[in-house]
Amino acid sequence: MSQQVQLEATVAESQLGQRLDQALAELFPDYSRSRIKEWILEERVTVNGQIIAKPKEKVLGGECISINALIEEEARWLPQDIPLNIVYEDDDIIVINKPRDFVVHPGAGNPDGTVLNALLHHYPAIVDVPRAGIVHRLDKDTTGLMVVAKTVPAQTRLVEALQARDITREYEAVAMGTMTAGGTVDANIARHPTKRTHMSVYPMGKPAVTHYRIMEHFRAHTRLRLRLETGRTHQIRVHMAHITHPLLGDPLYGGRPRLPKGASEDFIQVLRGFDRQALHAIMLRLSHPITGELMEWHAPLPDDMVQLVTALRADTEIFKDEMNW
Template sequence: MFTFTLPGGEQPAQLSKLLRRLNFSLTLRRKLKRTPDAIRVNGRPVPWQTAVTPGDVITISWPDESTIAPLSLPLAISYEDEHLLVVDKPAGLLVHPASGTPEPTLANAIVHHLRTLGEPGAFHPVHRLDRNTSGLILIAKNPYVQHLLSSENAKPIERSYLALVTGHPLPPAGVIDAPVGRLPGSIIERTVCPDGKTAATIYETVTTAGPHSVVRLRLLTGRTHQIRVHLAHLGHPILGDDLYGGSTALIARPALHAAALAFSHPIGGERISLSSALPPDMAQLLDKLHSPPTGGD
């Protein structure tokens, strides 16, 4: 449910025009128009062309159209309010159900969590993480907030990652600007290619550990597998990422973690900045790489 009061000083407006002014998407406006009693003004259902005036309280109820089954799974919630939440996802957990994969996903857990709060159990991710990438993921609690956060006019969301990579990037910091597209013949693998979509990643070497490095990365675009493809293209694949040339001798999954997230709240406007510590497998591997070798005489 979403409730707001038309501020004083605003001009009276038809409800339909007010929602358009508030950046409700065309798809969402059409869905609300088709749903009986989805919108109430001062507690009463009203026709779509009702005129609203300053001081009127508009309440919107979201139709629950989710087909995702609720499942009780552990959730590490880093931030939550009535409009959105940020979850620290573990590696190995799919974000969304996929065809032919009945295993539990983050979406199932989120639907269960919302229903325990008495809210519509629908899943509205603002961005996604690969199954084996750990870290922070932003999820809206309704389609309006999802649209505000992900539309072309939305303020940028800053997403920062940490990766353990092979070798020492030279220069130690820079921008990888290389288009990313689907690898011919594969439905999963991506590659740098001239006809790919524009993709840019800022990188910075944080520290080195023997023949490996810890690299901080910030996305300027959000292509599938972008960081993994860009680091492999640079000649420094992520440890554990065998799809893109990384060795699995030290870790069994890509050593990539969504470590920081910063964004402007789509309703209140305040700046929210969150961080997540390295998960145990990456932290233990980093300690091992920093430890001096031991041996006999």
């Protein structure tokens, strides 16, 4: 099923110098900037009767705009009464603290039971926002903070802020091995050439930058605080594996658990029993997409990571006299 869309408007004088896609997003706030950009590239937009296929084209003000496009009806996902841990909510955004084993968006193998289905139940009007307002994702077993837009204008501005790297996202993780110093990984990421579910560092991939600093040393592991500059799929997991310090418990990039020499049976069971990547989105800071107010949220470590860190500390304490720190 396709829906015909026919729109007309006049560019305001106050929009002088704006990009065409930006101006149209303001003129037609019911449609996301990404959708408008697609229409421009598909030659569905005319300016003063002339087709303009360049989203970056500048407007002067006073131009007559016509859009004649088709919208393919998106799959209709079902609302489901799934609890959400809501940290903050207003008329424009929702911030949630996502638990482990919770997929963000329906897809192959996960047709429902996702954050998106839960959002549709919690706030039914979000059905009118593309992707139910989801602007960034966390992996199924990564816990922590996510922001969701409740309106198209909020979504458009959040996406722009992400692209401009104006949203700060910090994570806490436990990596394998003893790291000596913090640093930055600046390495492009692309889909793995043979493993469809994996990502990999690849020179021709998309730019990806991860900053990290050491929070705590353990005997054979390191607790880290990380900050994303970009938001590629599996970015932190791929980057840490790339520098030979994969995340503890990572099923895709971690390899077999590295058991410290002489570890107690109880500690070995803790390491073997931690069955997800030790990664938690602990802090989120952004300017509110509508009011512009600078806002910041924190989500404490989940219980499984608290127990993991406690066990790592106890093991380190036992062997502290043998370590040359």
